Every structure is written in structure tokens, then in C-alpha cells.
Amino acid sequence: MRKYKHITPDQTTVTQGSPLSHHIPSMKSLIAFDATARLGSMTAAAEEERTTQPTISQRIRTLEENIGLPLFDRQGSRLTLTFQGDRFYREVAPHLKEIRKAFEQIVHDGKRPSPSIVIAAGSGFTHLWLLPRLPALKQAFPDLSFKLMPIDRADDPELQAADIAIRFGPHVPQDEGRLLASEAVFPVCSPSYAHEHNLSETFTEASLSDTLLLHQDIKDPRWLDWTQWLQCAGLSLTTQDDVFLYHNYALLLNATLAGQGIALGWSILVEDYLTTGQLISLEPRVKRENYGYWLSVKHHRSALIKPVSDWLIGAVHQ
Structure with a gap:
């Protein structure tokens, strides 16, 4: 049991004439008091706090002046708490312990790496849709980190291993993926190109004679090329000599x-x-049944990943 000496008002060494201050004591003063009360020595408290004995003494003196009561009996060879000091220590010490614990926890959490989520999708989708929305995604989930992986092959093992996989193609019955966006394919060009070649809102066979069709080197049957698109749109393709892939x-x-x-x-x-006006679209729009972008997640991390996948789907329909 901690020993303390009861000091009556006429024995106090702190002036009682001034009104009691209502200011909250400094944390340094409280820490100095707590360490001295626990260790029974200002010298030991100074060693624990990596400071000097006079500094600890001054901080305690400031605390006593702030309170208006002595907290230690300084008349013996060893410091002992006064009655008021002991009561104050029992009330303050648990709170300081909780503050230390909270501080240590937040420092520990700050050093812990954020959970990382890998999102894999085709290179076009990654660069043109995901990447511009990455800042908003990070803002929505500040405790997570994200890695984007552009993968074009549907059978790529890394696509299957990703936390969130976004693949393009027809619906696969055994796949539990959610539809992110249906397919809709149509001609696009810059406004200046449309004006230069007198293109109206509808792309016709007549448009083919005076325009250059830009082709992608596609070796994937999931994607429409110009020949397939024109067939779906009911148009015939005229031969173009100048073709760059x-x-x-x-x-x-x-x-x-x-x-x-x-x-x-x-x-x-x-x-x-299209929204910014950098490109304009031409009719018709070709839509193939059950074709689109499909989003699937790893089931064993679904609690962490599902809110992210919900956010992605919501962002498509904003």
C-alpha cells in the first residue's frame, strides 16, 4: 500500500491565497507526476523520461501551483504522496495508461501495411476507365491500397488469381461474375474529322468511300473488328488499301x-x-446478346472486396 502523509492547510508550502486555476495541466507535468509517484524518486522519473531531475522537479512544482495543493511531502529522505496527491494519482494514472496505450496502438497501426487489392482487366479498360477513377476509388477506401493489372488474355492465370477480375466477352453460365456493362459498339471520330468528311449522325456505306477506318491488331475472337461490325450493322465493307494496324x-x-x-x-x-466532346459517336450501335464486361471476385476475401466491387459497379452507372 502506498504511504502518504496528510498535510493540513496550515502545513502547505503552496500559496493558497490565489483562486484555483481551471486550466488543464500540461501533459508533461502530469507525466512527471505519474512517473515520480510510481518510482518514488524524481531522479528515477528523470531517467525514465530521459530528462533531468531539476526538469522533473520544476514540472511537478508547476502542477502543484496549478492545482493549488502540494502533491508530495518533501520533508523526509524519500518522497511520499500527500493525501491529496495520492487521490490525484489514483484518478490520473489509469487515464495516462490509456493514453499511452492509444498512442502505441495508433503508431503500430500506422506502420502496418494497408491491405492490397489487385484489380485485373483488359488494357483498354484499365487505361481508359479504371485509371481515371483510381483517385476516387482511393478516396472511397483510404485504408486499402490498389494494384491495377492490365491483362488481355482471358486464360491468363494472373487474371484468375486477381482479387477482382474484369473480363470482356459473352456470359459464361458457370461463371458467377456480375455484369458491369453491356456491350455497345459504334463508330467514333473527332469533331474536326467529322466536319472535314461531312459525316452525319449515321454511318452509312457512302461514308466508307471518303473515310479511313482505323484498325486494331486483334487476334481475339471476343472483340468485333470492322468487318464483323459492318456485317452486324448490315453494311458492306469496301476494300481499303491503306490499312495500319x-x-x-x-x-x-x-x-x-x-x-x-x-x-x-x-x-x-x-x-x-464523348462527354467532353473530344469524340463524337455515329449510329448505328451494335449490341450482341450477353456480351459485356463481367466482374468476379475472390470468395475467400469477399468481405473485404465486395464493397470495392459494389463501388465499381455503382461508378459505371453514375
Whole structure:
């Protein structure tokens, strides 16, 4: 049991004439008092707090002046708490312990790496839709980190291993993926190119004679090329001698933005450019039944990932 000495008002060494201050004591003063009360020595408290004995003494003196009562009996060879000091210690010490615990916990949490979520999708979708929305995604989930993986092959093992996989193609009955966006494909070009070639709102066979169709080097049957699109739209393709194949969709779209010709646009990939007026769309729109972007998640991490997948689906329909 801690020993303390009861000091009556006429024995106090602190002036009682001034009114009691209502200011909250400094944390340094409280820590100095707590350490001295626990260790029974200002010298020991100074060693624990990595400071000097006079500094600890001054902080305790300031605390006593703030309170208006002595907290230690300094008349013996060893410091002992006064009656008021002991009561104050028993009330303050648990709270200081909780403050230390909270501080240590937040420092520990700050050093812990954020859970990482891998989102895999085709390169066109990754660069044209996901990447522009990454800042908003991070803002919505500040405790998570995200890694985007552009993967174009449907059978790529990394696509299957990703936390969130977004694949393009027809609906697969055994796949539990959720529809992110249906397919809608139509010609797009820059406003200047449309004006230069007198293109109206509808793309016709007559439009083919005076325009350059921009092609992508597609070796994937999931995607429509110009020949397939024209067939779906009920139009015939005239032979074009000047054909340049672009390696990926982002390059193809950059050429379209630069006014070099007409490209096929997938609605979800070009919607931002249509909204800003950098591109214009031409009718008709080709839609294949059950084709679109499908989102699937890892089931063993679904509690962490499902809110993110819900956010992605919601962002498509904003």
C-alpha cells in the first residue's frame, strides 16, 4: 500500500491565497507526476523520461501551483504522496495508461501495411476507365491500397488469381461474375474529322468511300473488328488499301483523337471522351446478346472486396 502523509492547510508550502486555476495541466507535468509517484524518486522519473531531475522537479512544482495543493511531502529522505496527491494519482494514472496505450496502438497501426487489392482487366479498360477513377476509388477506401493489372488474355492465370477480375466477352453460365456493362459498339471520330468528311449522325456505306477506318491488331475472337461490325450493322465493307494496324486500343484511340480516322468505340471505354466532346459517336450501335464486361471476385476475401466491387459497379452507372 502506498504511504502518504496528510498535510493540513496550515502545513502547505503552496500559496493558497490565489483562486484555483481551471486550466488543464500540461501533459508533461502530469507525466512527471505519474512517473515520480510510481518510482518514488524524481531522479528515477528523470531517467525514465530521459530528462533531468531539476526538469522533473520544476514540472511537478508547476502542477502543484496549478492545482493549488502540494502533491508530495518533501520533508523526509524519500518522497511520499500527500493525501491529496495520492487521490490525484489514483484518478490520473489509469487515464495516462490509456493514453499511452492509444498512442502505441495508433503508431503500430500506422506502420502496418494497408491491405492490397489487385484489380485485373483488359488494357483498354484499365487505361481508359479504371485509371481515371483510381483517385476516387482511393478516396472511397483510404485504408486499402490498389494494384491495377492490365491483362488481355482471358486464360491468363494472373487474371484468375486477381482479387477482382474484369473480363470482356459473352456470359459464361458457370461463371458467377456480375455484369458491369453491356456491350455497345459504334463508330467514333473527332469533331474536326467529322466536319472535314461531312459525316452525319449515321454511318452509312457512302461514308466508307471518303473515310479511313482505323484498325486494331486483334487476334481475339471476343472483340468485333470492322468487318464483323459492318456485317452486324448490315453494311458492306469496301476494300481499303491503306490499312495500319494499331497494337492496342489506347494507341488506336489516340490516333482517333488526333483526327486520323474513324475507330470502333465501346461505350464504356469512350464515354468520357464523348462527354467532353473530344469524340463524337455515329449510329448505328451494335449490341450482341450477353456480351459485356463481367466482374468476379475472390470468395475467400469477399468481405473485404465486395464493397470495392459494389463501388465499381455503382461508378459505371453514375
